[in-house]
Each structure stands twice: as C-alpha cells, then as structure tokens.
Amino acid sequence: MAITLTLTDGTTTHDLAGSTYMVRTETLDLGVPEVLRAEHGNIFMSSWGITGHAKGKRTISADVLVTASTLALLTSALRDIQNAIERARAYALSGVGNQWQLQYSPGDGSTYAIDIQDGTFTVGAGDRSAVRLVSTNPKLVHCTLSLDVDPYWQGTEETIENYVLDPSYEVAGTALADWTESKTATGTTARDTTQAKYGSASCKLVMTNSGGSGQVIERNQSLPDVDAAETWSFGCWVYVTALSNCKFVLDIEYTGGSSTATVEVTSTNSAFTLVKIEGQTVPSSTTAAVFKPHLEATASSATGTCYVDACIAVQAATVPTAWVSSRTIANHFDDAAQAHTNYVDVYGVPGDVNGRLQVQATEGEVHTEFWAGARHDGRLADADIWIEGEDFATWGAEPSDGDASGGNYGQNTQTVTFDATSTTTGNTASSTTHSHTCSTADNRLIVVSVSARDAGGSPAAPSGVTYDGDALTKSGDVSSGNVNASIWYRVAPSTGSNNVVVTFGDSRHEGIGVTATSFTGVYQSAPAGSATTATGDSTAPTVNIASFAGDIVVDALAVNVAGALTPGTDQTERSDAALPNGGRYGASTESATTTSTTMSWTSGDGVWAVLGIAVKGDYGTAAAPRVLTKSITTPSKGTFRVLARLRNAGGGVWGVAMGYAYGGLTNDPSVAADYSSIAAGTTIWHWLDIGTLIVPPQILPDGATLGTLTLRLCHYRVSGSGDDAFDVDAIMLLPVDFGSAYTSKTSAADRVVLDGISPAPSLSLWDTSDVFQSRPQQEGTPPLVDPNGTRIYFVFDDAVDATITDGASVVVRYVPLFEQVG
Numbered sequence: 001m002a003i004t005l006t007l008t009d010g011t012t013t014h015d016l017a018g019s020t021y022m023v024r025t026e027t028l029d030l031g032v033p034e035v036l037r038a039e040h041g042n043i044f045m046s047s048w049g050i051t052g053h054a055k056g057k058r059t060i061s062a063d064v065l066v067t068a069s070t071l072a073l074l075t076s077a078l079r080d081i082q083n084a085i086e087r088a089r090a091y092a093l094s095g096v097g098n099q100w101q102l103q104y105s106p107g108d109g110s111t112y113a114i115d116i117q118d119g120t121f122t123v124g125a126g127d128r129s130a131v132r133l134v135s136t137n138p139k140l141v142h143c144t145l146s147l148d149v150d151p152y153w154q155g156t157e158e159t160i161e162n163y164v165l166d167p168s169y170e171v172a173g174t175a176l177a178d179w180t181e182s183k184t185a186t187g188t189t190a191r192d193t194t195q196a197k198y199g200s201a202s203c204k205l206v207m208t209n210s211g212g213s214g215q216v217i218e219r220n221q222s223l224p225d226v227d228a229a230e231t232w233s234f235g236c237w238v239y240v241t242a243l244s245n246c247k248f249v250l251d252i253e254y255t256g257g258s259s260t261a262t263v264e265v266t267s268t269n270s271a272f273t274l275v276k277i278e279g280q281t282v283p284s285s286t287t288a289a290v291f292k293p294h295l296e297a298t299a300s301s302a303t304g305t306c307y308v309d310a311c312i313a314v315q316a317a318t319v320p321t322a323w324v325s326s327r328t329i330a331n332h333f334d335d336a337a338q339a340h341t342n343y344v345d346v347y348g349v350p351g352d353v354n355g356r357l358q359v360q361a362t363e364g365e366v367h368t369e370f371w372a373g374a375r376h377d378g379r380l381a382d383a384d385i386w387i388e389g390e391d392f393a394t395w396g397a398e399p400s401d402g403d404a405s406g407g408n409y410g411q412n413t414q415t416v417t418f419d420a421t422s423t424t425t426g427n428t429a430s431s432t433t434h435s436h437t438c439s440t441a442d443n444r445l446i447v448v449s450v451s452a453r454d455a456g457g458s459p460a461a462p463s464g465v466t467y468d469g470d471a472l473t474k475s476g477d478v479s480s481g482n483v484n485a486s487i488w489y490r491v492a493p494s495t496g497s498n499n500v501v502v503t504f505g506d507s508r509h510e511g512i513g514v515t516a517t518s519f520t521g522v523y524q525s526a527p528a529g530s531a532t533t534a535t536g537d538s539t540a541p542t543v544n545i546a547s548f549a550g551d552i553v554v555d556a557l558a559v560n561v562a563g564a565l566t567p568g569t570d571q572t573e574r575s576d577a578a579l580p581n582g583g584r585y586g587a588s589t590e591s592a593t594t595t596s597t598t599m600s601w602t603s604g605d606g607v608w609a610v611l612g613i614a615v616k617g618d619y620g621t622a623a624a625p626r627v628l629t630k631s632i633t634t635p636s637k638g639t640f641r642v643l644a645r646l647r648n649a650g651g652g653v654w655g656v657a658m659g660y661a662y663g664g665l666t667n668d669p670s671v672a673a674d675y676s677s678i679a680a681g682t683t684i685w686h687w688l689d690i691g692t693l694i695v696p697p698q699i700l701p702d703g704a705t706l707g708t709l710t711l712r713l714c715h716y717r718v719s720g721s722g723d724d725a726f727d728v729d730a731i732m733l734l735p736v737d738f739g740s741a742y743t744s745k746t747s748a749a750d751r752v753v754l755d756g757i758s759p760a761p762s763l764s765l766w767d768t769s770d771v772f773q774s775r776p777q778q779e780g781t782p783p784l785v786d787p788n789g790t791r792i793y794f795v796f797d798d799a800v801d802a803t804i805t806d807g808a809s810v811v812v813r814y815v816p817l818f819e820q821v822g
Contacts, residue, residue, distance in 0.1 A: 001577070002107055002639075003017060003023075003028075003105060003106055003107050003587065004017055004019070004103070004104070004105040004111075005017045005023055005028075005062075005102070005103070005104050005105075006103045007081065007084050007100035007101070007102060007103075007111055007116075008100070008101055009084070009097070009099065009100045009101070010098055011086070011098065013698065014080060014081060014084060014086070015212075015311070016062075016064065017031065018146070018769055019067070020066065020068060020077050021064050021065070021066055021077070021081070021349070022064065022067070022069060023062045023063070023064050023065075023145075023600065024062065024063040024065065025425075026060075027061075027062050027063040027356065027411060028060075028062040028767065029060065029061045029062065030058075030059050030060055030104075030821065030822065031058035031059045031061070033055035033057070033058045033148075033152070033819065033820075034055065034056035034057060034058065034151070035054075035055060035056070035152030036054045036055065036056045036655055037603070037720030039384075042656060042763050043630040044643050050090075050768075052614060055151035055152070055819070056151060057117055057148050057149060057150060057151060058149055058150075058151055059146060059147065059149070060102065060105075060114070060146075060149055060196075061144065061145060061146045061147070062144075062145050063141075063142065063143065063144060063145075064121075064143045064144070064145050064280060065140070065143070066078060066139060066140045066143050067137065067138070067139035067140075068137075068138060068139075068437050069136070069137060070135065070136070070138070071135060071138050073141060074138045075141070077607050078121070078123070078140075078449055079771070080407070081145070081530075085100075085116070085118070085119040085121060085147070085472075087100060087117040087121065087612065088100035088117065088118070088119070088446050089117070089118045089119075090134070092115075092116070092117040092118065095759065096171075096298065096501070098754065099115055099116075099212075100115075100116045100150060101113040101114060101115055101116060101154075102114050102116055102147060104153070104561050104822075105378055106820065106821060106822035107294055107322070108790050110153060110155075110821070111152035111155075111156065112154060112818060112821045113153065113154045114149045114150055114153045114154065114639070114762050115149060115150040116147050116148070116149050117148045117149060117448055118147075119145070119146055119147035119148055119149075119720060120144075120145075120146050121143065121145050121146075122143065122144050122146075123140055123142065123143050123350050124142035124143065124144055124713050125157075127325070128420060128631060130753075133462065135656075138323070141443075145544050151819070152353055152679065152817035152818060152819055153817065153819075153821050154356075154815050154816070154817060154818075155350050155351060155355075155815065155816035155817070155818060156350075156814070156816070157813065157814070157815045158320045158321060158322060158353060158814060159279070159297060159811060159812070159813045159814070160314060160320045160322060160323075160324040160346075160811070160813075160814075161314060161324075161327050161526040161810075161811045162312050162313065162314060162323070162324045162325065162326050162327055162810045163223050163225050163226075163313045163314070163315075163326075163327060164221060164223070164291060164311045164312060164313050164472055164656075165178040165221065165314060165328060165657075166178040166179070166326065166327055167310060167311040167325055167326055168196070168197075168198050168199045168201065168309055168310050168311070168325050168345070168401040169191050169199075169200070169201045169202055169203045169308075169309065170200065170201055170325065170341065170345075170762040171341065171622075171815045172191065172201070175191075176189070176191055176203065176219060178221055178591065179203065179219040179220065179221050179811060180219065180220050180221065180222075180294075181218070181219055181772075182216065182218040182294070183216070183217055184214075184216055184436055185207050185208075185209065185210040185211070185215035185216060185295075185302065185400075186207070186208045186210070187205070187207040187208050187209075187217035187295070188204075188205075188206045188217070188719045189203065189204070189205055189206075189207045189210075189218070189219050190204055191203060191204075191277060191631070192204035192307060194793070195235040195239055195272075195307040195309075196307075196309055197239075197309040197310045198237075198309060198310045198323060198325075198345065198347040198348070198789070199219075199309075199325070199345060199347075199381065200381060201309075202239075202307040202308060202309035203219055203293070203307065203308045203309070204305070204306075204307050205217050205218070205219070205293070205295045205304075205305070205306050205307075206250075206295075206296065206304060206305050207246055207295045207302055207303055207304045207305075207306065209301060209302070209303070210245070210246075210297035210300055210301065210302040211300060212297065212299070212300050213297055213298055213299055213300075213348055214296065214297065215296070215297045215302070216249075216294045216295065216296050216297070217294060217295045218293070218294030219291075219293065219308075220290050220291060220292040220294075220329045220616055221273045221290070221291045221296070221734055222255070222289075222290050222291075222746065223288055223289045223290070223291055223313055223599075224287075224288045224462070225288075225315075225351040226254070226270045226282055226286060226288055226289035226313070227286060227287070228257070228283065228284045228285060228286045229280050229281065229284065230315055231279060231280065231281055231282070231314050231315065231316065231317055232280045232282060232289070232313065232314065232315055232316070233276065233277065233278040233279060233280065233313075233314050233317065233318055233319045234250065234252050234261075234277045234280070234291065234312065234313050234314075234319070235250075235274055235275060235276035235277070235278075235310040235311070235312050235319040236250055236274075236275055236276075236279075236293055236308055236309065236310060236312065237272040237273065237274055237275070237309045237310045237333040237334070238250075238265055238269075238270065238272065238275050238293070238306055238307070238308055238309075239272045239273070239306060239307040239309075240267070240269050240304070240305075240306040241305045241306065242268065242303065242304055242305040243266070243267065243268055243303075243304045243305065243686050243694060244301075244302060244303045245297060245298050245302035245303070246267065246295055246296065246297055246298060246302040246303060246304035247264050247266045247295070247298055247299060247304075248264065248265040248266075248275075248293070248294075248295055248296075248298040248304070248306050249262055249263070249264050249292075249294055249295075249296045249582045250262065250263050250264075250275050250276075250277065250292070250293050251290075251292040251294065252277055252289055252290070252291060252292070252600075253289065253290040253292060254283050254286045254288075254289050255271075255281060255285070255286065255287055255288040255289065255290060256285045256286050256287040256288070257285055257286035257507055258283045258284070258285070259283050261277045261280055262277075263276065263277050264784075265306075266352045272307070272309060272310075272563065274773050278318050278319055279317045279318065289313070291311060291313060293308045293311070293511045295715075298409055301736050310323050310347070311757050312324075317565055317704040318800065318806060320346060321342050321349075321350055321477040322346060322347065322348040322349045322350070322814065323346070323347045323348045324343035324344060324345070324346050324347075325341075325343075325344055325346075325347075325703060326341075326344065326346075327809045327810055327811070328341065328808075328809055329342055329344055329361070329561045329794050329805065329807050329808055329809075329810060330342055330805060330806070330807035331794075331795065331796045331803065331804060331805060331806035332405040332730075332804040332809050334766045337741075339586045342566050342793060342795065342807070343791050343792060343793045343794065344359070344495045344632055344791070344792050344794075344810050344812065345380065345789065345790070345791050345792075346785050346790045346792070346814065347789045349786070349790075349814055350787065350816040350818075351787045351816035351817050352817075352818050352819055352820060353787075353817050353818070354784035354786050354787075354817065355540070355587030355756070355784065355785045355786075355787070355814050355815055355816040355817045356624065356756045356785070356814065356817065357666070357754070357756045357783045357785035357790070357792075357812070357814050358753065358754065358755050358756060358758075358783075358812075358813040358814070359753070359754040359783065359792055359810055359811070359812055359813075359814070360751050360752070360753050360754075360810065360811045360813075361750075361752040361754075361808040361809075361810050362427070362529070362751045362795070362808055362809050362810075362811075363385060363806070363807060363808035363809070364748045364796045365748055365750050365796065365800075365806055366745060366746065366747065366798055367670055367745045367796045367797060367800065368536065368710055368743050368745070368797060368799050369687065369689075369741045369742070369743055369796075369797040369798075370652075370685070370741065370742060370745065370752055370793070370794075370795070370796055370799055371641060371643060371687075371689070371734055371741050371793075371795040371799070372752075372754055372763065372783075372792065372794055372795075373641065373734040373735040373736055373792075373793045374733075374735060374783060374784075374790055374791060374792050374793065374795060375636075375735050375790070375791045376784075376786035376788070376789065376790050376791075377635075377786045377789060377790075377791075378788070379636065379637075379638075379787075380788075380789045380790065380791045381791065382636035382735075383632075383634065383636070384632045384635065384636065384733045385636060385732070385733050385734075385735070385793070386481050386683040386730055386733070387630055387711070387733075388405065388406050388408070388523065388729075388730055388731075389404075389408075389410040389644075389645070389727070389728035389729045390406075390408045390409060390410045391630055391730065391731050392409075392410055392628040392629065392630045392713055392728065392731075393628065393629055393630070393712075394442060394628065395410040395412060395628070396412055396521070396725070397410075397411040398410055398411065399411055399727075403685060403803065404685070404727075404729045405645075405729055405730055405804055407648060408609070408725045409414075409647075409728060409729040410628070410725055410727065410728045411725055411726075411727050412561040412626070412628065412725065412728070414714070414726075415522050415639075416520075416550065416551060416591075416615050416616070416617045417441075417519060417520045417521045417551045418519060418523055418552065418572075418589065419438060419439050419441070419444070419518040419519050419520050420437055420438065420439070420517070421515065421516065421517045421518075421574045421575070422434060422435065422436040422500070422516045423513070423514060423515045423516070423574070423575040423577070423587075423673055424500075424513075424514050424807065425511070425512060425513050425514070425577060425578075425579065425580060425585075426502075426509075426512040426514070426580070427509070427510060427511055427512065427580035427581060429459075429512075430503065430505075430506065431501060431502060431503040431504065432501070432502045432512055432514050433499050433501050433502075434499070434500055434502070434514065435498070435499055435500070436467065436495050436497070436498065436499075436500050436518065437496060437497040437498075438494065438496065438498070439494050439495065439518070439520060440495045440517045441520035441521075441779065442520065442521070443492075443520055443521050443522050443523070443524055443586050443618050444491070444492055444493055444495075444518060444519070444520055444522065445489060445490070445491055445492075445493070445518065445519045445520075445522040445527050445528075445615060446467055446472070446490050446493040446500075446516060446517070446518045446519075447487060447489045447516070447517050447518075447519070447528075447554050447613070447615065448465050448467075448469070448472060448488040448489070448500060448502065448514065448515070448516045448517075449485070449486075449487055449515040449516075449517070449554065449555070449556030449574075449587040450465070450485070450487075450502055450512070450513070450514055450556060451483070451484070451485050451512070451513040451514075451556055451557065451558035451579065451585030451586075451587075452483065452485075452490070452504075452509050452511065452512050452513075452579075452681040453482055453483050453510055453511040453556060453558060453560060453581070453583040454482050454484075454509050454510055455584065456482070457476045457482060458481065458482060459479065459482065459484045460479075460481045460484065460486070460504070460505060460508050461474070461477035461479075461484055461486040461490075462486060462502050462503055462520045463504055464502075464503045465500070465501070465502050465503070466499075466500070466501045467487040467490055467493050467499070467500050467501075467502075467516075468492060468493065468494040468498035468499065469496065470493070470494070471490070472488035472489055472490040473488065473489055473490065474486060474487075474488050475487045475489055475528055475529070475530075475531040475613050476487065476531025476533060477611065477612045477614070477758070478533035478534070478535060478609045478610070479535075479609055480535035480536070480537075480607050480609035480611075481537075481607035482560055482607070483558035483559065483560050483583060483607060483608065484558060484609060485556040485557060485558045485585075485608050485609045485610055485611055486556065486611070487531060487554065487555075487556050487611060487612070489527060489528055489535075489613070489615075491522070491527050492524060493518065497534075499599075500514065500519075502795070503515050508684055510517075510579070510580065510581040510582065510583075511579025511580040511581050511585075512579070512580075513558070513575065513579055513581065513584075513772070515556070515574055515576060515585075515587035516576040517554060517574055517587070517589065519615055521554060521617055521618060522616065522618060522644055523616045523617060523618040523619060523620070523628060524618065525624060526616060527594060527615060527616055528612070528613045528615055528616060529545070529546055529547070529551075529613055529615065529616065530546070530574075531611050531612070531613050532544065532545050532546065532611060532612055532613075533609070533611040533759045534609075534610050534611070535607075535608065535609050535610075536607075536608055537605075537606065537607045537608070538605065538608070539561065539602060539603055539604065539605045540600065540601070540602060540603075540666075541557055541600070541601040541603055541608040541610045542599070542601070542610070543555065543598075543599050543610045543611060543612050544596050544597070544598050544599075545592075545597045545598075545612040545613065545614055546567055546595065546596060546614065547592035547594070547595060547596060547597040547614040548592060548595065548616065548617075548619070548621070549592055549593050549594060549595075549612065549616045549651065549652070549720065549790070550591075550592065550598075550652070550717075551591075551592040551614040551615055551616055551617060552590070552591055552592065552614070552615045553589065553590045553591075553592055553597045553611055553612050553613070553614050553615070554587070554588075554589050554613055554615055554791050555587075555588055555589075555599040555611065555612035555678065556587055556610065556611055556612070557583050557585065557586040557587065557601055557603075557608065557609075557610045558579075558584075558587075558602065558609050558610075559583060559584050559585075559586075559603045559606055559607070559608040560582070560583050560606045560607040561583065561603065561604035561605065561606030561607075562578060562582060562583070562584060562604060563584065563603065563604035564576060564582060564584075565586040565601050565602070565603050565604055566601065566602040566603075567586070567588045567600075567626075568598065568599065568600035568601065568602075569601075570590050570591070571589070571590045571593075571599065572588055572589050572590065573586070573587075573588050573590040573715045574587045574588055574589060582721060584603070584604075586601060592614060597612075597614070598614045604645050608686045617725075619652075619716060619717035620714075620715060620716030620717065621716050622655065622669070622670065622671055622672045622674070622675065622716055623671070624716075625655075625657075625668060625669065625713070625714035625715055625716045626716060627659070627668065627713065627714050627715075628712070628713040628714050628728075629661075629708045629710050629711065629712055629713070630710070630711045630713070630731075631708055631709070631710050631711075631803055632708065632709045632710070632711065634706065635695050635696075635706060635708075635709040636695060636733070636735070637695055637706065638695060638735050638736070638737055639693075639694050639735075639736045640692065640693045640694075640695065640733040640734055640736060641689060641691075641692060641733075641736055642658040642689070642690050642691050642692065642693050642731065642732070642733060642801065643685055643687050643689055643690070643731070643732040643734055643795055644656060644687070644690050644713075644728060644730070644731050644732075645685055645686070645687050645688075645689065645728070645729040645730045645731075645732075645802060646678050646682070646685070646686060646687075646688050646726060646727065646728055646729070647682055647683065647684065647685050647686070647726065647727040647729070648678045648679065648680065648681070648682040648726040648727070649681065649682065649683045649726075649727075650680060650681075650725055650726060651680050651681070652680055652717045652718070652719065652720030652726075653677055653679055653680050653717070653718040653719045653720050654677070654678050654715055654716070654717055654718060654726050655672065655675030655676070655678075655715060655716050655717075655718050656675060656678055656688065656690050656713070656714070656715045656730075657669040657674050657675040657676065657690050657691050657714050657715075658690050658711065658712065658713060658714065658720065659712035659713075659714045660693060660697065660709060660710060660711060660712055661709075661710040661712060662695075662696060662697055662707065662708075662709045662710070663697075663707060664695070664817040665697065665742075666712070667697065668712055669691070671719070674691070674806040675689070675714075675715075675716070676688050676689060676690045676699055676717075677718060678726060680720045684727060684800070684801040684802075685802050685803070686797055686801070687732075687795055687796075687797040687802050689741055692736075693711075693733065695709060696709075711731070713731065715782065720800075732793075732795060734793055734795065735793065742746045742763065742776030743776075744765070744776050745765060747767070749767060749768050749769070750763065750765045750766065750767055750773055751765070751766045751767070752764075752808070753766050754763070754783045754792065755781040755782065756782035757787075757813065757815060760775070761782025761783075762782065763775070763776060764776075785814050787816070792810075794807075794808065794810075
C-alpha cells in the first residue's frame with residue numbers, strides 16, 4: 001500500500017500525496033523530538049529534587065511537487081498550504097480557529113496524526129528545467145514543506161465503557177462473587193493466579209468428565225444494561241491448555257430475546273488469544289444479556305482445561321483495541337472481602353510512549369471531597385497502596401462493623417482504664433507489705449495511696465514505696481494535726497502478682513493504711529498531674545484536682561476520727577477502713593469530665609488531710625503524639641497523599657497525621673499545623689487527608705535497595721471530653737501522579753473528569769450535558785496512560801457518609817501516542 005499524507009483541520013483537507021501535491025517519498029523526513037532537561041522540585045515543593053526529562057517539538061520536512069491545470073490554480077494551491085500553516089500557527093499561539101494536523105499512513109493500514117505548531121512552504125531554486133510556469137498544466141518540482149509539530153504522533157482515539165464486573169478476576173477471596181457457577185459436567189471453576197493476560201489472575205475452568213455432549217463447566221454473569229436494538233460487542237482472552245472431546249465456547253445469551261451468539265475455540269493454544277463477538281444488534285424484547293464463557297463437552301468422557309481473562313462487553317460495533325477493567329468502582333479498600341474495587345485498570349493501549357487519557361466518573365452523590373491518583377507499568381499493582389486499619393499495631397480493640405471494609409477496624413481507646421485495687425493496714429511497724437496484681441495490658445501505672453496517724457504528734461510521710469522491688473515516685477503528701485496522707489506512683493509496673501512495700505523512717509505510727517490501684521491506658525511520659533492538697537477540721541473533707549476530661553482522679557484521705565467514710569457523687573470507693581488504734585483512711589477514684597474534679601467525703605467531725613492527682617490518659621501532644629505502626633517490607637516508591645477512613649464518636653477533637661521510620665531515621669509530625677483534625681461526634685465514616693509521604697524520603701545511592709518502611713500513624717487529642725475512642729478503617733497511600741482533593745462538587749449530577757486530552761489538562765467538573773462547570777485547584781500533572789498498563793485510583797467523600805457502596809461508573813477515553821511510526 002502507498003503512503004498517505006494529508007493536512008487537515010477536520011473541515012478542510014489537503015492531500016499531499018495526491019494529484020495536486022505529490023510528496024517525493026525519498027525526501028520525507030519525520031524528524032525526532034527535541035530533548036528538554038530541567039531541574040525542579042516535586043509537586044509538593046519538598047527538598048527531594050527531581051531531574052525532569054521531556055520531549056519538545058520535532059520538524060518534519062519533504063520535497064513536494066505541485067501541479068495544476070492552470071497557473072491560477074497553481075498559485076491557489078501554493079496559497080492553500082501557506083494559509084493552512086498560518087492558521088496552525090495562530091491556533092498554537094492563541095487557540096483561535098481549529099487545530100491543524102499532519103495525518104500520515106505508512107502503508108500498513110495504520111493512520112497517525114500530529115499537531116502542527118508552525119512551518120513554512122517555499123519554492124526552491126531547483127533546476128529551472130523542472131519548473132513549468134505555462135498556462136496549461138504548470139508545475140513546481142522543488143517545493144519544500146517544513147513543519148514544526150508536537151513531539152508525538154497520535155493514534156486512533158478510543159472510548160471504552162466495559163460493563164463486565166470483575167472482568168479480570170482481580171477480586172480475591174470472594175469465590176468469584178460476580179460470576180455465577182454453572183456445572184452439568186464434572187469439574188471445577190476457580191480464581192487462578194498462575195496465569196493472567198492482564199493483572200494478576202484469571203478464571204480457571206477444568207472439566208474432568210462428562211456424561212455426554214453439551215455438558216458444561218461455566219462461570220456466567222448477567223449484564224442488565226444490554227437492551228433491545230442496541231449494538232454490542234463482546235470478548236475475552238482465552239488460554240486453552242488441554243482439550244479432549246471438548247471445546248471452549250463464549251456464549252452470549254439474550255434474556256427475553258430470540259437469539260444467542262457464540263464463538264468457539266476447538267484446539268489448544270500456546271498463549272492467551274482474544275475471542276470476540278462483534279457488531280451484535282440486540283434482539284427485540286431483550287432485557288439483559290448473559291456473558292457465558294465455558295468448556296463444553298462434544299462427547300462423553302470429555303476433559304479440558306482453560307484460563308479466561310480480560311472479559312469485555314461494550315456498546316460498540318467492535319471490541320476495542322485496549323481493555324478497561326469494568327466501569328464500576330466503589331469506595332472501599334478490601335479486595336479480600338468485597339466484590340468490586342476503587343480503581344480502574346487500562347491495558348493494551350497502542351503506542352510507544354504514554355498516551356493521553358480522559359476518565360469521566362459519574363455517580364449520584366454530592367461529594368465534598370474527591371481524590372484521584374495513578375500507577376503505571378510495573379508499579380501498576382504495587383502492594384500496600386491501601387492498608388486495613390486493623391493491620392496497624394497496637395490497637396486497644398479491633399471491633400467488627402459491617403460498614404467497615406473487611407468488617408473490622410482498629411479502635412484506639414484513649415480513656416484511662418481501672419485495672420485492680422488492693423489494700424492493707426499496719427500499726428507500729430516501720431513498714432507494710434501486701435500483694436497486688438497488675439494486668440498485662442499496655443501503658444500501665446500503679447498508684448499507692450498511704451494514710452498514717454500518730455497520736456503523739458504529726459507523722460511523717462513514708463520514706464519510700466516499692467512494687468516488685470522497683471521504687472515509686474512520690475507525687476506529694478500533706479499533714480494536718482496527727483494525720484498524714486501521701487500518693488506515690490510508678491509507670492510500667494511489673495505484671496502479675498507482686499509485693500507493695502511501704503517503708504517509714506521510724507515505727508512510731510499508731511496506724512497505717514495503704515491502698516494500691518493500678519490503671520491501663522496511661523500516658524507513660526507524663527502519667528500524673530501535680531498533687532493538690534487540702535486540710536481541715538470538719539465532717540466534709542474536700543479537694544479540687546486540676547484534670548482533663550478522660551483522666552482518672554485518685555485521692556488519699558486520712559482522718560483523726562472513727563466512723564465510716566462516704567465518698568462523694570461519681571466517686572468509686574477503693575478503700576474505707578479503720579486505722580489501728582484510732583482514725584480512719586480512705587481512697588477513691590473518679591473519671592474526670594471537666595478541667596476540675598472535686599473529690600469529697602463525708603466523715604466524722606475531726607481533723608483530716610486529703611490530696612489527689614489526675615492520672616493522665618495517653619492522649620499525646622502535637623510534639624509527642626501517640627503512634628501506631630505498620631511495617632512495609634518492600635514499599636512503593638513515589639509521592640503519596642495519605643488518606644485515612646476515620647470515625648470519631650467521642651467528645652474529643654483529634655489531630656491525625658502520618659510519620660515514618662526508614663533507614664534509621666524517624667520522622668513524626670511535631671507541631672499542630674502538621675495534623676489534620678477529625679471533629680468530635682463524627683459518628684459516620686469519613687475520609688481525611690492526613691498529609692504527604694515521599695518514599696524513599698531521600699534519593700537512594702547507586703546500588704542501594706529500598707528497605708523496610710514503617711508507617712507511623714500519629715495522633716493526639718487536641719481538645720474535648722468524654723469517651724475518646726476513634727476508629728480507623730483503612731489508610732490509603734494515594735499515588736500522586738496527578739490530581740488532588742477539591743470541595744466544590746455541589747450537584748449529584750456533576751461528573752468528575754480527569755482530563756489529559758483537552759488543551760488545559762486538569763481535574764474538572766462537567767454537568768450531564770458535557771458543560772464545563774469548574775476546574776478546582778489541584779496539584780500534580782495531568783493523567784496519562786501507559787502502553788504497559790495504568791491503574792487509576794478514586795476516593796470519594798461526602799457530607800453524609802463515605803460508605804463502602806459510594807462510587808461511580810467510569811468511561812475511559814484515550815489517544816495513543818507514538819514517538820516512532822512507519
């Protein structure tokens with residue numbers, strides 16, 4: 001076939017290999033793109049520099065013979081090409097008019113187009129004998145066409161909307177939930193990861209025996225969007241490894257219609273082969289189609305094995321060149337338990353460089369935030385892009401919830417929890433000893449309240465307190481008359497049953513009371529507030545303790561009169577007993593709800609001394625947050641937006657951010673501005689952008705490998721009160737190849753368009769009539785599609801609930817690009 005070469009703007013076309021213009025093919029030079037190099041920071045302006053390599057314009061040239069029947073027409077032909085170049089130049093500079101292209105077919109049936117920026121069309125000096133400026137059939141042999149064009153040729157544009165769910169069997173752990181099993185022969189159907197055309201899995205069909213012709217081993221799926229009179233095409237890739245009295249059949253059965261379409265494979269093949277049924281006019285009365293890939297026996301005792309992958313159903317006259325993994329995406333992150341995914345894969349795009357891509361996502365929610373990201377080629381299926389919340393260690397609990405992906409989530413209980421209490425008394429001995437048992441729970445604290453009485457004068461506080469031989473720290477003590485009260489504590493006490501030993505400097509005390517109380521969930525770096533003391537001579541011992549909602553306040557009381565003690569409202573009595581030889585001692589706890597907690601008692605009328613401390617929950621601070629960790633052995637490289645699916649039903653506002661540990665370096669957020677806030681009373685799941693992560697955090701030296709990365713989910717309580725337990729369902733490391741969050745989607749009918757085809761590539765909003773609505777602020781580069789595969793990720797959030805079923809249907813449009821053609 002001969003080459004074709006035309007100049008066109010879609011309305012006007014000039015054939016450069018026709019009768020008026022005849023390119024001398026031996027002079028045709030398609031040029032090469034200029035190589036551009038630039039140093040720049042990454043899209044988040046971090047210090048991790050990137051060297052950018054890009055391709056600039058190329059110049060295409062050729063000698064052209066121009067001929068016409070008259071001189072006037074010859075002159076007009078020259079002017080037409082020059083005018084086309086001028087209009088192309090105007091469009092490249094200002095967007096006025098239409099885009100002019102050079103379209104080229106090298107003679108192999110392929111057609112390519114390239115956008116023109118500028119150029120010239122000149123008449124050379126040449127050999128005058130080759131110039132015929134005569135009135136009849138004049139010609140110019142030595143005309144030179146030189147065009148400055150874009151760097152890449154464009155291939156044939158395609159739009160794909162694949163109506164098959166889980167068409168490449170990527171969803172693990174669901175027993176092929178979207179595919180119904182049908183067996184009349186003996187055999188099996190199962191997801192298989194040993195063979196795949198695209199992605200990481202296929203469906204393996206095995207027939208081990210048949211009772212006769214027509215029996216099948218099948219997985220099928222109903223396609224409810226197929227309607228009468230529409231034009232549809234269907235296909236799948238099949239690898240047949242064994243057949244005996246058996247064949248592979250792709251059967252499209254029209255439900256309610258009057259006909260069935262089939263295509264067969266009757267012999268084994270050495271690789272995946274595309275089987276397709278194209279240009280089907282759907283019969284009248286059809287309400288759905290059933291997509292039925294299967295093995296079918298042709299006789300008794302049939303056996304066969306095949307792998308089915310990359311199924312496709314499109315409303316089009318032909319099966320497209322490329323393949324798209326379904327049109328349905330959902331807002332979840334657990335392939336092990338859900339039937340759909342929050343991404344769409346694009347495979348098989350022609351071209352030798354990344355092509356242009358447009359993805360339209362249509363859904364019925366007013367999403368207040370939307371995020372998109374992409375991975376390409378060998379990194380398309382990177383592991384640990386999303387992580388189940390319960391996979392972070394160490395949670396207070398991992399409850400089950402049907403609204404959580406996978407059914408479980410991590411719950412970080414922050415309230416201090418009472419563990420155990422024990423008590424003893426003594427008299428004139430210089431020490432007391434009793435046993436106390438601490439649990440094995442995290443973030444433990446033991447508090448020992450000591451009350452003492454000396455009839456002969458003011459007693460001193462103990463000289464020391466130990467638990468399992470480890471010294472406790474004195475928080476404070478107070479004396480009044482002949483009674484003394486003191487409080488001691490130790491973080492991370494030994495677990496199990498151990499002795500509490502209280503030692504005095506002398507043995508002159510007439511009565512000693514000791515109460516040991518242990519807690520869990522305590523902030524280990526600063527476990528207790530300052531002790532507050534009070535004394536008096538009355539029936540109402542009282543002290544006000546500075547606290548924070550969620551703390552547990554502990555007190556120690558000594559009184560110089562007998563008679564039972566009654567703790568105040570909301571206090572839990574931990575001890576109330578007579579001291580030997582007179583007086584009484586008591587200890588209690590109370591869960592704090594405000595910034596001041598009153599510890600009060602009713603006692604006999606006499607001298608008393610009381611003090612208390614607030615045991616602090618491990619709420620963290622911006623500079624020293626609480627941290628949950630998840631190690632990733634082979635982390636993905638790149639820049640990521642970190643998204644967390646959270647819920648916070650408690651009364652506290654929490655700041656959440658992502659830190660990391662890598663190569664001996666730990667980097668956590670340190671100031672309030674580093675954190676994103678999740679408000680109190682957030683009883684429904686929401687996605688929260690909690691920062692940016694660059695992996696690796698610095699450029700690796702030559703020969704170095706990417707080691708283990710530890711994600712550090714950092715959080716602290718900013719303010720609030722009540723039961724502070726916030727929940728994490730999933731963490732998404734969204735690859736930022738393009739796109740960002742925006743908050744301007746005001747209509748459920750608006751469509752999100754990730755546009756790398758239009759002159760201003762961007763994330764944008766369109767309405768149902770394709771009217772442009774807005775282009776939100778964004779970061780990153782426009783979406784592209786890799787010839788070796790691209791995965792586009794989506795995350796939605798709205799004002800009501802980021803439910804797992806939130807999602808969209810997507811339409812993928814692409815333009816393949818080529819650096820080399822012909």
